[in-house]
Amino acid sequence: MNIGIICYGSVGGSGVVATELARSLAGRGHQIHLISTETPFRLGEYQPGLTFHRVETPAYPLFREPQYVLSLANTVVRVARKVGLDILHAHYAIPHATAEYLAIQILKKTGGVRIPRAVTTLHGTDITLLGSDPSYTEAVAFGIEESDGVTAVSESLRADTFRELGVKRDIRVIPNFLDCGVHRRRFSQALRDSLCNGRFTRLITHVSNFRPVKRVEAVVEVFRLVQAVRPDTRLLLVGEGPDVGKASRLVQQAGLSDSVAMLGEQDQVISLLSVSDVFLLPSRQESFGLAALEAMACDVPVVASRVGGLPEVVNDGETGLLHAPDDLAGMAASVIRLISDELLRTSMGHAARRTVEQRFCADLIVPKYEGYYREVLGNAG
Numbered sequence: 191m192n193i194g195i196i197c198y199g200s201v202g203g204s205g206v207v208a209t210e211l212a213r214s215l216a217g218r219g220h221q222i223h224l225i226s227t228e229t230p231f232r233l234g235e236y237q238p239g240l241t242f243h244r245v246e247t248p249a250y251p252l253f254r255e256p257q258y259v260l261s262l263a264n265t266v267v268r269v270a271r272k273v274g275l276d277i278l279h280a281h282y283a284i285p286h287a288t289a290e291y292l293a294i295q296i297l298k299k300t301g302g303v304r305i306p307r308a309v310t311t312l313h314g315t316d317i318t319l320l321g322s323d324p325s326y327t328e329a330v331a332f333g334i335e336e337s338d339g340v341t342a343v344s345e346s347l348r349a350d351t352f353r354e355l356g357v358k359r360d361i362r363v364i365p366n367f368l369d370c371g372v373h374r375r376r377f378s379q380a381l382r383d384s385l386c387n388g389r390f391t392r393l394i395t396h397v398s399n400f401r402p403v404k405r406v407e408a409v410v411e412v413f414r415l416v417q418a419v420r421p422d423t424r425l426l427l428v429g430e431g432p433d434v435g436k437a438s439r440l441v442q443q444a445g446l447s448d449s450v451a452m453l454g455e456q457d458q459v460i461s462l463l464s465v466s467d468v469f470l471l472p473s474r475q476e477s478f479g480l481a482a483l484e485a486m487a488c489d490v491p492v493v494a495s496r497v498g499g500l501p502e503v504v505n506d507g508e509t510g511l512l513h514a515p516d517d518l519a520g521m522a523a524s525v526i527r528l529i530s531d532e533l534l535r536t537s538m539g540h541a542a543r544r545t546v547e548q549r550f551c552a553d554l555i556v557p558k559y560e561g562y563y564r565e566v567l568g569n570a571g
């Protein structure tokens with residue numbers, strides 16, 4: 191198939207999933223056209239069958255905001271005219287489902303080219319935080335209704351979409367996935383020693399894009415409670431985003447600067463996860479929690495909020511420990527339990543890895559997307 195994939199290239203799970211899907215599909219012999227404003231940060235080396243198309247959005251002083259929907263639709267039209275797309279797959283509904291719809295209307299009107307079938311994948315905040323905001327609801331719901339196929343990354347997100355947007359169509363749940371050959375524990379004693387710095391014996395890791403939904407204040411507070419009992423524990427904060435400054439302030443105010451390492455954005459987190467004892471994700475909302483899945487793939491148990499799709503990823507009591515989002519004391523107690531009980535920690539870590547292998551590997555999930563594309567093409571009217 192000739193498949194166009196639209197995604198955000200900046201750091202974020204939806205872009206990571208779209209890029210992994212693009213790479214896997216190209217590896218399975220499809221021609222993939224990845225369309226984004228910037229080179230997705232996990233695109234990696236050149237791969238036959240995978241072409242990147244940059245969306246350029248010109249600035250003009252009259253406009254307060256760049257007209258991204260128009261430039262994206264325009265790029266899609268040009269790519270479709272040049273290569274003849276079978277499927278156009280938008281990741282993240284806002285505004286990608288709208289641009290997808292617009293591009294297809296233009297192609298239908300101008301004719302002379304194959305009209306791709308439109309698939310939209312809902313990732314989370316495009317529904318739960320933004321899509322359900324009255325400023326967006328009608329347009330987002332319309333884009334979803336007009337797509338030929340719609341997928342959601344968890345049952346929870348599917349239910350949220352029906353409830354929040356009132357859409358009435360079928361939505362297929364296809365969970366997120368990882369390349370299990372790449373995402374696996376690669377332990378380095380040297381890295382662990384350097385992070386433990388002769389002073390710490392346990393490492394807790396949080397990876398995110400530091401948006402308010404990730405609740406850095408909860409990350410720091412849980413760690414403060416853990417440190418009070420286990421001063422030999424260090425927190426690794428990995429990632430960049432609007433709340434990084436806030437995280438740094440909170441760490442300082444709590445007198446924890448010596449025990450927290452702020453490592454900034456990292457292309458690959460496998461080495462850091464592989465030397466971690468516990469992964470901490472106390473988000474307010476999480477439709478799936480790809481960061482938790484990445485930790486699990488590296489044999490690391492997860493302590494997280496029991497919200498959204500996280501219970502579909504982390505099996506409470508088996509591959510991690512889940513708590514109500516406000517139960518920070520409970521999360522701290524779970525972290526302390528895991529770092530104090532090596533047997534429990536390693537058995538939960540192994541169970542986490544097994545879960546990833548049994549349910550979330552690319553070779554299980556990517557064929558589900560291929561099958562869905564075929565269904566959508568089969569339904570072409």
Ligand code: GMT
Pocket residue numbers: 202203204205207282313314315318343366399401403475476477478479480481498
């Ligand atoms: O909202 C974000 O933090 C970014 C967003 C994204 O663009 O990736 O994350 C959402 O999609 C991910 C990939 O499907 C999921 O793993 C995240 O759980 C989801 N974030 C939220 O629901 C908060």
